Amino acid sequence: MxxxxxxxxxxxxxxxxxxxxxxxxxxxxxxxxxxxxxxxxxxxxxxxxxxxxxxxxxxxxxxxxxxxxxxxxxxxxxxxxxxxxxxxxxxxxxxxxxxxxxxxxxxxxxxxxxxxxxxxxxxxxxATPELRCLQTELGSRHSFREAARLFEMFLPCSAQLNTTVRNRLGRIADDLSSEEEGQGGTDTNAASSPLTVFLDGAHIRCRPEYQKRHLDVVVGKVESRNTSRRFGLVQKAAASPARQLRNDLFAQGWDGQSSVTVISDGEPA
Ligand SMILES: [Zn+2]
Structure with missing residues (x-):
């Protein structure tokens, strides 16, 4: 038929x-x-x-x-x-x-x-608000790459890039922050440039003939309005991963007090 x-x-x-x-x-x-x-x-x-x-x-x-x-x-x-x-x-x-x-x-x-x-x-x-909303929803629950893959699997949408999902999520987060500030939110340092930290983790298996240790690697980026600084570390190798990240934030002009937006793919590492 x-x-x-x-x-x-x-x-x-x-x-x-x-x-x-x-x-x-x-x-x-x-x-x-x-x-x-x-x-x-x-x-x-x-x-x-x-x-x-x-x-x-x-x-x-x-x-x-x-x-x-x-x-x-x-x-x-x-x-x-x-x-x-x-x-x-x-x-x-x-x-x-x-x-x-x-x-x-x-x-x-x-x-x-x-x-x-x-x-x-x-x-x-x-983009329609509905598309942006769903990209934000999936991008906040899955890695940006996985969110893009799910989109393409079920919907006849255009080819999805993980960076598009990330950027849309970032923009919506910015809009929400602006709204909060407009309503007298609790940001005590609204005058300083807002910082966003993007974190991505990966587990790297060792090659048996070469070394015995698996590695949990964290790479990321600290972005302010005008600058961007990338970083990467192996958690077990760094004496203090938190201090290293903190130093990167200070290098970008963070004052140690103002709130920082962190966008992560949810990877435990
Ligand atoms: Zn007329």
Missing amino acids: DVSVFVETTFDDGGTRRHNIVRLRRAPGEFGSENLGLLLDDAKTLLKRLQEAIVHDQVGEAVEARRKCNDCGKRRAIHDDRGRILDTLYGRIRVKSPRVRCCSCQSAGIARPGPQSLFAGLLLDR
């Missing part, structure tokens, strides 16, 4: 558009549990195409609504449209992001403003 999935959008002005989403083939001779119903790859393709169709129509309708002049109701002319990449849970989509010209009804005597973006202040960080 063939299964075809279509979507029909009905716009607020009554117009409709139909999208062919996906077509699945299930031959009777190949019936078995391994191809029964919807498979993960089918579901990812279906979700990706469904998302493209919905986002395309939703953005198109929003563009038309925002093009209307508030004074005379005419459609303003498009100046340019470079488009914008938007990452969603269900795929990376190129969306329209046009700039429109000032309407001709505006008085010629007044200096006309330049082209105006229809989506100014929207579509921030090139």
